[in-house]
Amino acid sequence: MLKKVILYIGVLLVGFQSQAQDIRLVMSAPNAVAAGDQFRLTFNINERGENLTLPDLGNFDVLMGPSFSSSTSFQIINGKTTQSRDFSYTYILRAREAGTFTIRPGSIEVDGKVYQSNSLTIQVVTGQSQAAPAQQQGQQQGQQQERGSETTPSGSISRNDLFIRLELSRHQAYKGQQIIATVKLYANPNMPLAGFEEVNLPTYEGFYTQDIDIPQQINFKREVFNDRIYQVGVLKKTVLFPQQTGSITIKPFSITTLVQQRVRQRSFFDDFFTGIQTVRAKLTSDAVSVSVRDLPPAPACFSGGVGDFRISSEISQQEVTTNDAVTLKLTISGTGNIRLIQAPKLALPGDFEQYDPSSADNVRASDGGVSGSKSIEYLFQPRYAGDFKIPSVQFAWFNPASGKYEQQSTPEYDLKVTKGEGDQGTGVVRSLRKQDIQTIGQDIRFISQKQVPLKEKGSSFFGSTLFWAIYLLGTAAFAVFFVVYRKKMEENSNIALVRNKKANRVARKHLKVASDHLKKQQGEAFYDALLKAFWGYLSDKLSIPLADLRRETAVEGLEVRKVDPGLISDFLAVVDQCEYARFAPSGGAQVMHELYEKAEDVISKMEKQIKR
Amino acid sequence: MMRRTISILLILVPLISGASGENLLLEEANKHYTDQEFDRAAEKYEQILASGKESAEVYFNLGNAYFKTGDHVQAILNYERAKLLDPRNEDIDFNLKVANQFVVDNPERLPRPFFSRWWGNLANSSSTDGWAKVSIAAFLFFLVLLGSYFFSRSIRLKKLAFYVALPLALLTLLSFSLAWHQHSMIKNRNAALIRCPRVTVKSAPSATGTDLFLIHEGLKVQITDSLDSWKEVQLSDGNKGWMKDSCLVKI
Numbered sequence: 001m002l003k004k005v006i007l008y009i010g011v012l013l014v015g016f017q018s019q020a021q022d023i024r025l026v027m028s029a030p031n032a033v034a035a036g037d038q039f040r041l042t043f044n045i046n047e048r049g050e051n052l053t054l055p056d057l058g059n060f061d062v063l064m065g066p067s068f069s070s071s072t073s074f075q076i077i078n079g080k081t082t083q084s085r086d087f088s089y090t091y092i093l094r095a096r097e098a099g100t101f102t103i104r105p106g107s108i109e110v111d112g113k114v115y116q117s118n119s120l121t122i123q124v125v126t127g128q129s130q131a132a133p134a135q136q137q138g139q140q141q142g143q144q145q146e147r148g149s150e151t152t153p154s155g156s157i158s159r160n161d162l163f164i165r166l167e168l169s170r171h172q173a174y175k176g177q178q179i180i181a182t183v184k185l186y187a188n189p190n191m192p193l194a195g196f197e198e199v200n201l202p203t204y205e206g207f208y209t210q211d212i213d214i215p216q217q218i219n220f221k222r223e224v225f226n227d228r229i230y231q232v233g234v235l236k237k238t239v240l241f242p243q244q245t246g247s248i249t250i251k252p253f254s255i256t257t258l259v260q261q262r263v264r265q266r267s268f269f270d271d272f273f274t275g276i277q278t279v280r281a282k283l284t285s286d287a288v289s290v291s292v293r294d295l296p297p298a299p300a301c302f303s304g305g306v307g308d309f310r311i312s313s314e315i316s317q318q319e320v321t322t323n324d325a326v327t328l329k330l331t332i333s334g335t336g337n338i339r340l341i342q343a344p345k346l347a348l349p350g351d352f353e354q355y356d357p358s359s360a361d362n363v364r365a366s367d368g369g370v371s372g373s374k375s376i377e378y379l380f381q382p383r384y385a386g387d388f389k390i391p392s393v394q395f396a397w398f399n400p401a402s403g404k405y406e407q408q409s410t411p412e413y414d415l416k417v418t419k420g421e422g423d424q425g426t427g428v429v430r431s432l433r434k435q436d437i438q439t440i441g442q443d444i445r446f447i448s449q450k451q452v453p454l455k456e457k458g459s460s461f462f463g464s465t466l467f468w469a470i471y472l473l474g475t476a477a478f479a480v481f482f483v484v485y486r487k488k489m490e491e492n493s494n495i496a497l498v499r500n501k502k503a504n505r506v507a508r509k510h511l512k513v514a515s516d517h518l519k520k521q522q523g524e525a526f527y528d529a530l531l532k533a534f535w536g537y538l539s540d541k542l543s544i545p546l547a548d549l550r551r552e553t554a555v556e557g558l559e560v561r562k563v564d565p566g567l568i569s570d571f572l573a574v575v576d577q578c579e580y581a582r583f584a585p586s587g588g589a590q591v592m593h594e595l596y597e598k599a600e601d602v603i604s605k606m607e608k609q610i611k612r
Numbered sequence: 613m614m615r616r617t618i619s620i621l622l623i624l625v626p627l628i629s630g631a632s633g634e635n636l637l638l639e640e641a642n643k644h645y646t647d648q649e650f651d652r653a654a655e656k657y658e659q660i661l662a663s664g665k666e667s668a669e670v671y672f673n674l675g676n677a678y679f680k681t682g683d684h685v686q687a688i689l690n691y692e693r694a695k696l697l698d699p700r701n702e703d704i705d706f707n708l709k710v711a712n713q714f715v716v717d718n719p720e721r722l723p724r725p726f727f728s729r730w731w732g733n734l735a736n737s738s739s740t741d742g743w744a745k746v747s748i749a750a751f752l753f754f755l756v757l758l759g760s761y762f763f764s765r766s767i768r769l770k771k772l773a774f775y776v777a778l779p780l781a782l783l784t785l786l787s788f789s790l791a792w793h794q795h796s797m798i799k800n801r802n803a804a805l806i807r808c809p810r811v812t813v814k815s816a817p818s819a820t821g822t823d824l825f826l827i828h829e830g831l832k833v834q835i836t837d838s839l840d841s842w843k844e845v846q847l848s849d850g851n852k853g854w855m856k857d858s859c860l861v862k863i
Binding site: 442443444445446447448449450451452453454455456457458460461462463467470471474475477478481482485489 | 634635638639642645660661664665666667668669670672673676677679680703706707710711740741743744745748751752755758759762763791792794795798799
């Protein structure tokens with residue numbers, strides 16, 4: 001029982017304490033004031049307190065205060081009621097001297113506990129006392145400018161009271177280094193702005209740009225510029241990445257603002273109707289230039305990154321079967337021109353089917369520049385089984401802060417590929433995989449190593465003495481051959497003629513020998529001599545060598561020479577009889593005598609019939 | 613003992629093989645090239661050429677050595693010279709093409725009539741001496757056939773000899789004129805390379821002539837006329853103009 005009570009108390013105490021921890025004392029004041037001007041210093045607290053102690057204000061005089069006000073609000077959300085209270089203490093102060101001063105934290109007591117506020121820095125400028133003459137000067141200037149050009153604010157608005165300005169975080173940068181450009185509108189705190197027309201923001205030619213999100217509602221802040229206090233509104237914030245080297249000029253841009261102005265009364269009646277008039281003022285900025293330096297010579301694995309990056313990698317799987325898809329994911333994170341980084345090269349082993357890497361950006365633009373990450377996915381399919389190494393990816397980037405290239409590489413991965421089930425490659429499938437030989441580089445072909453005999457310069461076989469000599473000798477040899485052969489042929493034909501003429505005589509001689517044998521009754525020798533007479537005669541007469549002479553060739557030759565067929569058959573009969581009688585001698589002297597006479601008769605008839 | 617024999621043999625081999633000083637130089641130069649000492653290789657090749665000897669191989673290797681040292685104009689020059697001596701060599705064509713990629717200008721080639729193109733291609737399919745040999749062989753064979761035409765007894769042999777001899781006579785004439793064509797190309801050497809980095813080609817052979825066009829080193833031009841130290845050149849796109857011959861080097 002007692003324990004329970006203690007627990008309740010404990011819970012309650014914790015609750016109280018948690019409530020007490022929410023108490024915050026906030027001190028606020030404009031961050032820029034003019035010396036001699038009044039301004040408010042406000043303390044806000046969400047719990048009723050007591051004994052508010054001001055810090056030592058030093059340079060500031062307290063003119064009035066504290067004036068106290070409180071407000072309470074209730075909120076009911078989903079039946080849950082929350083209550084918030086606000087108590088504020090306001091002092092009115094005045095600065096004595098120009099300079100920058102820090103107001104140390106004030107303190108307050110709530111339920112016996114002391115809470116400290118934040119501290120503040122206030123910039124005090126001189127010149128608010130001279131504000132009136134300056135404004136008059138400005139009016140004159142404005143009128144002069146009005147005459148000079150149309151772009152100056154009309155009416156009595158001077159360039160010192162209302163202007164626009166492009167503020168760059170740096171005016172010197174490397175190519176690709178980010179620059180934060182802020183378009184600011186400066187207005188005299190006393191000048192009521194009614195609105196804008198024709199907002200022509202700068203175009204930033206020569207830069208890759210990315211806008212920084214800023215609140216839609218322009219939030220005016222006090223700021224000191226050229227020793228004067230202005231209400232400053234930020235119209236646009238952009239991160240610029242220079243894309244070319246040299247001096248890049250951002251062209252002036254313009255905004256037309258509407259300003260409410262009190263009009264001087266020209267007559268008594270004017271006072272009734274007018275008093276405040278809206279004036280258009282066209283504001284034009286100055287041109288701003290940035291000098292951009294080119295990057296130093298880049299290492300091979302540089303892929304365009306300028307800034308500060310880190311790289312990490314991840315592989316989807318390390319044991320796959322052939323034709324499985326493997327993904328290597330590369331994440332580049334950091335600040336800089338992330339969007340402009342190209343995917344680094346992944347040099348896979350050959351025979352891998354590699355697809356174009358896909359990349360996704362996730363970047364944020366803020367006052368600190370563009371930061372975020374880019375993830376690049378390399379998708380590939382191993383085609384053959386084996387143990388492979390997925391090489392590390394080298395990634396280099398340029399760090400403008402150090403002015404040097406920095407490099408980081410991902411780890412190497414082992415990939416074990418086993419042969420897949422459906423990969424029983426048939427001839428058809430294999431032919432589909434044929435690919436062109438990849439050309440890696442180009443170079444001239446190697447020197448010729450042939451040991452060819454060197455020639456005298458300008459010498460050539462064509463036109464040389466030898467060349468012409470061969471032509472001439474060839475022709476001459478042909479001519480000689482022609483003449484000699486011709487002559488010989490003529491001689492040959494003469495021999496045939498002679499033999500033809502002699503044929504009869506030779507035949508007669510053989511016949512005489514035959515008749516001698518006839519008288520001596522030498523049968524065999526007689527027939528021999530008779531055949532010799534016939535064949536020798538025909539050989540000479542028909543110009544056929546004896547060796548080639550047979551019955552058929554002889555008959556052919558005789559027919560060609562138009563010898564009477566009866567005579568040919570007589571001739572054949574004689575030859576037959578002779579050859580028959582040679583091997584089988586028969587008959588007596590009578591038969592031999594008749595044959596002799598017949599032979600003599602045939603030869604003499606032939607002699608008549610065969611003409612040359 | 614053994615070693616001594618070998619060393620004697622090593623000394624003797626080049627002597628026996630009849631290697632003259634130039635052939636030794638060629639071997640040395642090739643070795644320098646293989647050892648990547650391109651400057652020294654080029655020097656040696658130039659020595660061979662300075663001694664009055666030449667061959668397509670020497671020009672080709674010299675071109676390679678110059679290419680490797682980065683002197684693309686000299687490389688193109690020597691490839692072109694090698695091509696004149698050995699128009700059929702495919703390696704020369706390839707390296708010439710690679711070296712020509714370093715030439716700034718790329719004039720469009722004027723289309724040649726088909727017969728001129730065919731004639732050029734035919735002539736380039738062998739060297740002068742190749743055509744000369746073809747011509748002589750065809751001529752001698754023609755004579756043999758002519759002989760057998762006259763003296764053959766068989767009518768069929770006569771006919772055959774006649775119909776083969778006729779085209780052979782044509783072949784003799786053709787190859788002779790092709791050899792002549794090639795030979796005159798070598799003898800006349802009308803082609804030249806631009807040696808200066810930039811040359812302005814003028815309309816007349818004087819410094820005051822109108823500037824016609826600008827050409828860069830390594831470009832091949834044809835010399836069509838000359839006057840004093842001025843040469844009229846023609847580009848492969850047909851444009852003609854005059855320039856000082858100091859910026860030209862004949863192939």
